[in-house]
Amino acid sequence: MRILNASGCLDALAAPEVARTLDAFVTKTVTPLPREGNAPPRIAETAQGMLNAIGLANPGRERFLADHLPRLRELGIPLWVSVGGFCADDYAETCAQLPLEIEVIELNLSCPNVDEAADSAAEIVTAARQATDLPLYAKLSAAHPDVAEVAQAVAAAGADGLSLINTLRAVALDKHLRLALARGSGGLSGPALKPVALHAVSVCHGATGLPIVGMGGIQTGRDALEFAACGAGDVALGTVLFADPGAPSRVRAELAAACEDIGVAKPEDATSLAKTPETERKVPA
Amino acid sequence: MQSLASPTRHRVTGSERLGPYTLMRLERGGLEPGVPGQFFMLEAPGRLLPRPFSLCLAPEGELVFLVDPVGPGTQALCELRVGEEIGVLGPLGHGYRLDVERPLLVGGGIGIAPLPYLAEQLGGSPPVVLGFRSEEHAEAAVLLPDAEIAIDPVLVTELIEPGFDVLACGPEPMLHAVAVMCPSAQLAWEAPMACGYGACYGCVVEIDGALKRLCLEGPVLDAARVRTSEEVAA
Secondary structure, three states: OOEEEOOOOOOOOOOHHHHOOOOEEEOOOEOOOOEOOOOOOOEEEEOOEEEEOOOOOEOOHHHHHHHHHHHHHOOOOOEEEEEOOOOHHHHHHHHHHOOOOOOEEEEEOOOOOOOOOOOOHHHHHHHHHHHOOOOEEEEEOOOOOOHHHHHHHHHHOOOOEEEEOOOEEEOOEOOOOOEOEOOEOEEEEOHHHHHHHHHHHHHHHHHHOOOEEEOOOOOOHHHHHHHHHOOOOEEEEOOHHHHOOOHHHHHHHHHHHHHHHHOOOOHHHHHHHHOOHHHHHHOOO | OOOOOOOEEEEEEEEEEEOOEEEEEEEOOOOOOOOOOOEEEEOOOOOOOOEEEEOOEOOOOEEEEEEOOOOHHHHHHHOOOOOOEEEEEEEEOEOOOOOOOOEEEEEEHHHHOOHHHHHHHHOOOOOEEEEEOOOOHHHHHHHOOOOEEEEOOOOHHHHOOOOOEEEEEOOHHHHHHHHHHOOOOEEEOOOOOOOOOOOOOOOEEEEOOEEEEHHHHOEEEEHHHEOOHHHHHO
């Protein structure tokens, strides 16, 4: 089980020593044009979670490729590039320009803080598939009424894996009952999300059998093992990195101990432990 | 700056009330106190995210923070008892440049927090002017015994005389007023911050004409670099 960061939850150039403790670094989402992101305030703490409305702040494709990517390569760790856009062609064009030494392209199909791409997840994956031979992971939202159906659609369109889940759109109020974030809504992350994420991983694993990077509220090695039990082969850390930049190493150590506690040799051996009637129903004949 | 790793655990060695504020003492352990104006992320018991605090005092073996209980996290910090432990990460960010000829320290409210350590590091008993919203808040001025004090409706900016190198920390309207009066001032800004090391992108302010992360660029910035929200709204 590899331990990654959730896209947008670590700047490897600002904190290279943290990035080097990961098995792969996932970039902040790259869009065709530079984005400054949303006005502050952009974050707010909630019960067992936090909201963010960063708004895909990034240098844009051109500067990412010319300036950021060469510096990221110098870190000497596998790179996953998160790709975003506002139509299928946006995604395809960025995918086409990414060099082959990238380990995986993660298609961000689910940012709650920008207007949604008009094209469907499957249309975007189809366009990206035609544009690159690199492995494609589709990052999905659990806000869809049937995330397993979306997972099956992106699998049919050529996705090689799934990143589950993105934040969920939510609002928080300040003490004067005003919306806490300048944008109004933001994406909910942190432990509050974990049960939702476990369910999405479980049903998408059953529906597609695709490799899954599980994320959403992982704080400990035990949390990571729960994702493995639901079908995630790898995990990503997000909000936990904010309070604990040492989380990757800590979670890795705790994961080994959690495996021992439960009597499995490695996280992958836990995969069948959390099968549900719902996941069984989704397995294709 | 320390290499980024998990926060280290530090025991509370003292907690005393100063008006509405709490002066919290922690065992220093292996942490460096850093440059005045740098900050530490302190675990807020029972909360998901740590909170940023600039160092107030650095007596031998201790790190001392001034806490204003404005929300659940800061309240939990104020309620900590001697012997309890919290996680601490830091020092982080960029503090004040100390190579100034005629320093004048200007603080407003909880913004006086970094000034005692700043005065100590500057040496030579620099002049200090402080502004508070009430007599009760002004009890915190015991941390800077020689300071001149303004209490609302008198503004601290009325105590600033020309010809000084101003080093300030306080609420945004105060910093804005100081920036107008003293364009070469060094100002310590505040913003909601989840991580303190550039990971969350939450603490952006307009710096040099673009939204940049305060934790990496500041929190102490030359006055000319920041356009305040008042100017943005104008």
